[in-house]
Amino acid sequence: MSLEIRSAVKTNDCWNVECMYPTYDDWLKDFEKKFSSSDVFSPLEKFRGRLAAGAGTVKDLLDHVFQADRDLSYLYTYAHLRHDEDIAEDRHKTGFIRICSVFHEFSRAVSWIEPELLLLPQEKISEYLQADVLKEYRFHLEKILRVKNHTLSSQEESLLALSAEALDGYTKAFSALNNADLAFGSAKDSSGKEHEITHASYGVFLRDRDRTLRENAFKGMHEKFEDYENTISELLTGLVKKHLFRSKARKYTSCLEASLYPKNIDTQVYHSLVETVNSKIGVLHDYIDLREKTMNVGPLHLYDMYVPVTPEFDITMTFEEACDLIIESVAPLGEEYTQILAKGLREDRWVDRYENKGKRSGAYSNGCHDSMPYILMNYKDVLRDVFTLAHEAGHSMHSYYSRKHQPYCYSDYPIFLAEVASTFNEELLMQHMMKKAKSKEEKIYLLNMKIEDIRATLFRQTMFAEFELSIHTKAERNEPLTPANLKEEFYKLNQKYFGPKVEIDSVAKIEWARIPHFYADFYVYQYATGISAALALADRVLHGGVKERDEYLNFLKSGSSKYPVETLKIAGVDMSTGEPVTAAINRFHDLVTEMRALL
């Protein structure tokens, strides 16, 4: 069946962009009125060099900046949504490119503000932090000024700023190699048929029930990275050296601290994640033991980790049925939450539901302070998509509440918190479906899915976090990073995490070389902390009363008005301790026990 063109899609299946602008021409008019002139940001220039003038001046400037940001975000949101409806549509593409370039211009126009604030004398800073007129911006300023002690002289700072673009080369070179230059050939399945290996098909092959295909895809992918191990090792080493340069130049005690300190996340959060997972690694081995017994194919290999252990089973439902189920599943969050979400999904048209010709693939939750929290889906009646919808609805409700309850400058939530609300809603849906499951097969299928989710997000990402930390620590100690010792380190981690029941093939030692997230500056641990917080919170809400529920809702309403770890404390979890991670691992253990009993 060929896909519908965008103009043929029923209104009810499309997100409601008309409530932002009735037509694209109305958007264009508004855009040209507000942002088409070349000196649109010149009012900001008149503040440059004057930030010591007094609290009133700083407030004026921040008002200007946030208003411009708000206007731009509104225009951007509409252009972005229209662009993604059909990425081949030229008019929308042009509009999107235009608004993006204004956004870049805006970033350039405000880039001097933080450095100038940071170079103010300490007395001035204290004065501003006390000033009544800056009350609303106090925390915003505090976040910027937090790194004052790690800020250098203005000459040194301008040198650092100049070096920044040059030091981006490692990340860009890896991305070019990984996304454009490398070709992975093909993998034979058990009947001898060849399948092309790409980044997208690789994940599908690893879930295939044909073991020969899995093995060949795994080997084909990793052997290619092995061919380039010297180049990739230099790229990753270069990136680590870049972090070391930043850490030393700004006088941090470690690369990890240099990355986490500006966000006010204690390095203890990172260490306690790794330590807790290590101390409970037996729980993962226990699951692998069950996997080995169930699959019964002899010793397991890494390419046996993703295929479902359960017999073929399928749950399908329409979009409307998925909405009904998701709305039922959020009942523990109370009537208000349920009603807002139900209205958003069913009546207000938050969601762009199905695939059409040229529509952007995947799924996301988007929108801005003055719009609805839109959701892009490519919904296809399969269970994975039901969970994706629950996930994106979790993001959207978090955005909805934060935007409603916070002033503009605090209405976004930080990355550390981003995946908590979404994963939380997936967990509610899972628990709801488990309760309603009619057959043993259905239960096993659901359990397997959830177990794999936690394994891939909590255990695997913590293993990556441990690797990332260890290569930085080696560099800090002046120990060399070579292909051989990177491979050895990764091999040891694989052995530790997967345990005695898995044979780690030699070619798997190179896996670190294909992980793009290692170029994202201590990012991966947040997947693990995010799912831990979400599972701990879901457990707390499901087993708690009104107090626990309201605390969770207050967390959703907090946006970025506090530091992330503090924000989570509102909901009742303390990520500086190992407790939430322990709770998540206990949940994993319970799921494995339940699946073992059913199998």
Ligand SMILES: [Zn+2]
């Ligand atoms: Zn998400």
